[in-house]
Amino acid sequence: MHLKRRTLIKMSGLAGGGFVLASVMPGSLLAEEAPSLVGSVELNAYVQIDEDGTITIYSGSPEMGQGIKTSLPMIVAEEMGANWDDVIVKQTPEVDTERYGRQSTGGSYTLYLNWNLMRKMGATAREMFLAAGAIEMELPRDELKVENSRVFHIHSDQFRSFAELAALAYRQPVPDPESLVYKGREEYTILGKSVSQVDSLDIVTGAGDFGIDTRVPDMLYGTYEKCPAVGGTIVSANLDDLKKEPGVVDAWIINGNGNVRELMDGVGIVGTSTWAVFKAREKLKVVWDESAASKDSWTGFKKFAEDVDSDVGPEVNIERGDFKAVFEDRDNRVVERFYEFPYVTHMCLEPMNCTAHYRAGEKDGRDHLEVWLPTQNGPRFQSVAKNLYGLEKDQVTIHVKRMGGSFGRRTSNEYVCEAIELSKRAGKPVKLTWSREDNMRHDFFRVGGFQKVRAAVNPEGRVVGWDEHAIGIHQNGERVVGSGFRDSAFPLANFPVVRGSHTTTEMKTLAGPWRAPWSNTHAFITQSFIHELAVETGRDHVELLLEMLGSPRKLPGDIRSMHTGRAADVIKMVASKGGWGRKMPKGRGLGLSFYFCHAAHVAEIAEVSVDAERKLTLHRVTAAVDVGPIINMSGALGQVQGAIIDGYSTMVGQKITMEQGRIEQTNLDQYPVLRIGAAPEVDVHFIQSDNEPTGLGEPALPPLAAAVANAIYAATGERVRKMPLIDEGFTV
Template sequence: MADGAQTGASRRDVIQLVAGGGGLVLGFALAGKGEAAQSAPAKLNTYVTVRPDGWVEVVSKNPEVGQGVKTSMPMIIAEEMDADWNKVRTLQAVSDPVLFGRQFAGGSLSIPLHWDELRRVGATARALLIAAAAKSWGVEPSACTTEPGRVIHKASGRSADYGSLAAAAGGLTAPDPQTLKLKEPADYRIVGRFTPQVDTPAIVSGKPLFGIDVVLPGMLFATFEKAPVFGAGVESADLDAARAMKGVRKAFLVEGSGGLEALAPGVAVVADSWWRALKAREKLNTRWKASEASQMSSRRFEEMAAGSARSAADKVVRHDGDVDAALKSASKTIEAEYAYPYISHANLEPQNCTARFQNGKMEIWAPTQNPEPGRQLVAKTLGLKPEDITVHIIRAGGGFGRRLSNEYMVEAAWIAREAGAPVKLIWTREDDMRHGFYRPAGWHRFKGGLDAQGRIIAWEDHFITPGSRDGQPGRSAAMAATEFPARFTPNFRYNLSVLPISVPTGPLRAPGSNAISFAVQGFIDELAHAAGADPVDFRLKLLGDFGLVGTPGRDGYDAARMRGVLKKVAEVSGWGRTKMAPRQGQGVAFHFSHMGYFAQVAQVRVAEDGQIKVEKVWVAGDVGRQIVNPSGAIQQVQGSVLDGLSGALGQEITLENGAVVQGNFDSYRLMRINEAPPVDVHFVLSDNPPTGLGEPALPPAPPALCNAIFAATGKRIRRLPVDPALLAVG
């Protein structure tokens, strides 16, 4: 576990193979002639090794954070290789941008970026094995075919398993991957089949697998205390009191450099157990320097947003048509204000990292979503050469965007160098909750106009978001000028104001979309009810008969695909055909993000005391023509929905005197298992390239929930998290 999985290929093995047409660059190394001995495993390329016993080892290049890529990416390779999945082992790659290109988990991009590349990796391995068999039998490769794990020559009845061909195949020159014919979907034996995640047996049996499980010889443990107010420096700390505690090896100040995303100021304590390091940290009695950030509070943010909402916007981001004239001529006008809070990623595995500094070189074991920027950050902060830093990618117990930042990696590396021994740094839950890069808060002030036929003829959104003093939105706090219903409403205006709030923010699962969808789809629902229209029919009319609007892969929005999932979810949920009991209702919402089109219907029952029971959620999604692993895909959608519901029902980060109030799951509530509803998932296949699933199913969940609450109670939810007291009878 400690050493991680190695690919065994050197950087000099790498060749660049350019695909035709689109200019896609494939970076996979090919085994050289004579490289493999008969008794040794044969490396056919960077990703594929075949052992003499017939087992195939396939490397997964991207970090595994629960999204299933350690299963799905090797499935793609194994499919085109025609491997026997029952004899495939998947290995986690180390971080190596020369061998593997960019390795990251984010943006639901693992499948769309690598689908064609990995297919050709597998096809190349298969071609080498066929060539080896054909050469041995004295026949043309075109006369041979494959079955799982075997090459077949039908004319003579001969066959050979991959293990017996491995050494010979490893000594051949690989063909140009662009010349190889790839499988048709009808011939798939692995892709498209329900496949358990490869790590599941280790997870359910409690085997060491995650970053927090890493153990090195002679390893010490560390905690790192940072100021409750973001960025404040250390004024004093009782280091002697900490050093006097049993088992403590080191206690020292860290001045910090590079800001919150690098090395923040703090106090490190290193001991022979993590518990002893933590107890010694409690003796520090650290005093922190004064900071302007201590003036920050959630109440102040609300006052700033309210003032901004009633003032002229900082700028107009988009203006189509004449919104003012359309509002003036509208048969009905509706105004509403929506708000949502900062929220934490709340990974069940808190941030952690293990580091060893030896002979001028740093070795790191990190549950990171973005290893190469972490390497560069460590190099810059510690004054090391990037090539002297090795990063082992370790499975993370949840990422959700939090582990795209790597400050915990820098902290571990710094402490390990100062300690003179391998060190595992583990944050407490309170550290994790109070030193995050939060989903940004946001405020929307909407105006909408309907004509006599109940169609939207005007839409205005004054979006207020946190950011810097120069008027730039914070990380993940912006909203695109093409956000729906832009381009679908003739008179559309998007105004933007930026509040100078210095709370650190960053991407959280479906960044931007996870909150904007709540506001936009909630207001669309209000307009539907004002028009006296069925909410599904109203949305279908809003989508109109448009096809693709904009440019695919950039600002493209395919209304036909969205209509398809909206109709599907209405069908499977029994929308309009299911009789509801008192204080029971269904709500609908849709959203496009991360190249995925999703629509959802939530059904809720609201008790007289306002408590909400989510009874069921139906989901329809379009992520292209191929679902790689239906088992993992369904799990991703279900997890996204539950994640979105959990955030809407109970999660909020607030600040007082510049410090985060919430510190653990008693004050920052996640959905419990007995509260989780069944989630019925349906995929609508379309003739489009396959895209990712880690994020796009989340955004419709909060508005579908809130629209269902309105259907059940007549009370509109315009602020998250939902307050049950507002729904109580009497």
């Protein structure tokens, strides 16, 4: 099979000779006050036209599989009137937030935060082409339009291609941002369509530019051993033995700064291949001082949680309405349940890695650092380089690399600092690769936790009070990311009578954001419990959910606060598309769940069956999603499918435990993940409401676990209140 033309163009690269259309950042004083002065190619630039008609659009946000490198440039191309087949996309060549704006990604927020900037970049280019077209064709500008990478006359067959107009367009004044008019949805030719992600060809041919694939001349390979219990410091190591191992070039004891997100004590080894240093490391004998190290115990944490016997924790986050009265009213019935979820690891398939080249005194006696870095947040590393190594921005070159998954993991900088330490000592570039075991031991985990939920139900079967008490984890006096809940979540956000509180205990095991932090567990608890209430009161789950949402309204706050009407719409849609209320054969059931997070309203129905041997089959998941208009339909469908399968994988088998501060699971053989045979069909329906578009990397995951748990109940009458399911005797 021959490549299609589009693919060949994308392979050919850019052969120089282009120029940059100047564009402006929102809030730039220069731009606001004197737009005609903004003609310099040195200002923020996302669009480049080549003389052969190739349009290069830069993507400033890092790509980790969420599709942002494709969706953001689609917005630019749409507004400028480009033909997508003429477009090639490149990652911005440097980290420079003054030039490119926000160059980090996370929180399913990147699309929302870049939507206006990308439209502005595209519309600016379009206006400059129109101005050039008017001059070139000697026609009134208001009789010209853009389409298909050209400016055309609406009353004749005259046109000029963008390539023909490029040189003249460049000399046109940059339009005042206030004057820009953006396309209406009915005019879109690119947005909302399905586009294969821009790196697809590289990915399938093995040319994918992941961080771990970095190869630079004269490079050594490195590994770094840290104390298996976080916080241990180094006493000694058998470096002399290591240095005799084949392929080992050097080895050092390295003292860190004690910051788990930067540099911890360890032993660094560099050699002629990753294999050489991994193998040498098997001979490593380190004496650690563990006096200040983690002694964490999962069983200890579990006992702590089970011993908490109060309905309310010392940290009360929200109390609203006549809370005390409804729970003390003897006519009301109080339903109470307790849920449990484990620690889980990120399991990015591309291990943490970084290639660093530290050149001492290279430029005018000043040091220079170059890193090839798969990261969600390049700008954050700039601050680390400054604080830790005293390097100014001009002394640091960051090549942001594609990430083989991240899910919140690649936001810290310890693997970067470790690579830098090795390069500094070796005097050469070093590619540091974490082993899978390193990744599992030294993750910033999704924390485990426990939660009590109570509801007051009146004699008519209406829920009249809601009470949540999470038992979670703090470090340095602060509740860690991912532990417990926030009051922006349904039903805490909208229900008239609620209380939410936390009890926490200290755990040193590293905690971090994991795909839809806290929502990924909070949804399981609350949306299972609402179904339990439906069962207890003999009511239909859909009806109860709609009643608990109340009248359609936008709750106070920005786009990240819920709209109960949009919530009701996705619930009604999923009920209709998922065949809610259908009669099911014995052993088969439907389960429903709704959740709001990351500005997204998502409802899901799971259809499961459970056989006599407790083998669970998730046949199908139907999802109804409102994230506003869809940018790339293929990418959006993929994110929902993937989040649902990821949520199921996590729910079924994944659990990290620790004793004496040591993580007990070291590799995939002790950490079951979902394989293709157990993956469900996924049927996705979007409500493309007239709101600003937001991201989909996270929000389809949280509802899944409750939908499955509720379906298991419907199929068997058995309620699951703990994850993972394999601990409850299920298999898939």
